[in-house]
Amino acid sequence: MKSVRMIEAGKPLELQEIPIPTIGEKDVLVRVRAAGICHSDAHYRAGRSTMGFLPITLGHEVAGVVEKLGLQVTNVKEGDRVCLHYNITCGDCYYCSTGNEQFCDTVKMLGHHVDGGYAEYITMPARNAIHLPDEIPFEAGATLMCASATALHALRKARVKAGETVAVFGVGGLGLSAIQLAKALGAIEVFAVDIKQDKLELASEYGAIPVDAGRGNPVEEIRKHTRGKGVNVALEVIGLSKTMTQAIDSLGFMGRAVMVGMNQQPIEINTYSQVLGKEAEIIGSNDHLLQELPLLVDMARRKILDTSRVVSQVIPLNADKINQRLDDLENFTNDVRVVIVP
Ligand SMILES: [Zn+2]
Ligand SMILES: [Zn+2]
Numbered sequence: 428m429k430s431v432r433m434i435e436a437g438k439p440l441e442l443q444e445i446p447i448p449t450i451g452e453k454d455v456l457v458r459v460r461a462a463g464i465c466h467s468d469a470h471y472r473a474g475r476s477t478m479g480f481l482p483i484t485l486g487h488e489v490a491g492v493v494e495k496l497g498l499q500v501t502n503v504k505e506g507d508r509v510c511l512h513y514n515i516t517c518g519d520c521y522y523c524s525t526g527n528e529q530f531c532d533t534v535k536m537l538g539h540h541v542d543g544g545y546a547e548y549i550t551m552p553a554r555n556a557i558h559l560p561d562e563i564p565f566e567a568g569a570t571l572m573c574a575s576a577t578a579l580h581a582l583r584k585a586r587v588k589a590g591e592t593v594a595v596f597g598v599g600g601l602g603l604s605a606i607q608l609a610k611a612l613g614a615i616e617v618f619a620v621d622i623k624q625d626k627l628e629l630a631s632e633y634g635a636i637p638v639d640a641g642r643g644n645p646v647e648e649i650r651k652h653t654r655g656k657g658v659n660v661a662l663e664v665i666g667l668s669k670t671m672t673q674a675i676d677s678l679g680f681m682g683r684a685v686m687v688g689m690n691q692q693p694i695e696i697n698t699y700s701q702v703l704g705k706e707a708e709i710i711g712s713n714d715h716l717l718q719e720l721p722l723l724v725d726m727a728r729r730k731i732l733d734t735s736r737v738v739s740q741v742i743p744l745n746a747d748k749i750n751q752r753l754d755d756l757e758n759f760t761n762d763v764r765v766v767i768v769p
Pocket of ligand 2: 530
């Protein structure tokens with residue numbers, strides 16, 4: 428089969444002919460119908476993260492059709508439309524068995540530690556396959572598995588309740604999902620903070636109150652809108668020290684700030700005025716859980732989460748075209764969400 432693979436760190440991906448993967452008793456073979464190109468893939472190609480092995484097929488946002496079943500598989504059948512949860516966990520270790528599989532002792536990520544979806548076929552444990560309803564195109568199903576799923580997990584970690592207010596710092600794919608999902612979970616007001624006009628406009632189309640951080644201090648703006656109270660929940664999805672601090676500062680009493688964006692820089696916190704005095708919480712959120720995905724897919728099927736505008740371009744399984752898109756992501760030159768359709 429055709430597969431676009433990372434051969435060496437820092438080098439362009441290459442098209443390779445490799446055998447169709449064999450499956451174990453609890454695995455499925457999936458004919459890939461869509462594989463999202465994600466910002467993380469640019470990091471992997473650049474060599475900023477240790478890969479499971481090389482050469483390796485990238486791609487962790489995958490949807491397709493079940494082609495073949497292992498002997499013990501009962502949750503899906505041949506011909507089923509599925510999307511794939513990208514973290515392969517054991518299901519048996521302490522963390523898996525206590526419902527926190529993101530900390531599995533042997534967690535492996537698709538397209539990072541094992542071969543991913545930039546290929547014609549992929550094999551996965553059958554438990555990672557989520558049914559994809561006919562109403563959701565494969566391209567949208569693939570992208571649900573990354574940014575949208577991470578947004579849902581972050582909001583669940585934030586314990587958003589009906590009647591609360593939420594501020595989302597950063598209106599990318601994750602932020603736009605977070606805005607819609609926060610409303611679905613009962614938030615009555617969602618503030619969208621960004622500096623790009625088109626992003627802020629899109630956020631308002633999804634019912635958020637735009638806060639232009641390029642024009643003034645977003646914390647003051649949020650306080651003004653909430654009559655000085657601040658928000659119940661703030662999500663930081665960019666990964667900048669400045670916006671992390673702003674997210675914490677925008678909280679009201681008992682507020683919860685969730686850190687989702689990756690940032691290697693430390694931030695300074697006054698534990699009295701910013702945390703203890705307000706009984707505020709700073710919460711970390713990393714990835715998402717298999718158990719959250721059926722709900723997410725159902726929200727997309729019911730159009731509570733709109734997926735119609737996520738994918739901006741579809742390309743074939745072509746190494747040059749994929750490398751070009753990864754260059755765009757690496758250099759922030761072209762803000763498009765591209766999906767490979769092999
Ligand atoms: Zn991704
Ligand atoms: Zn485990």
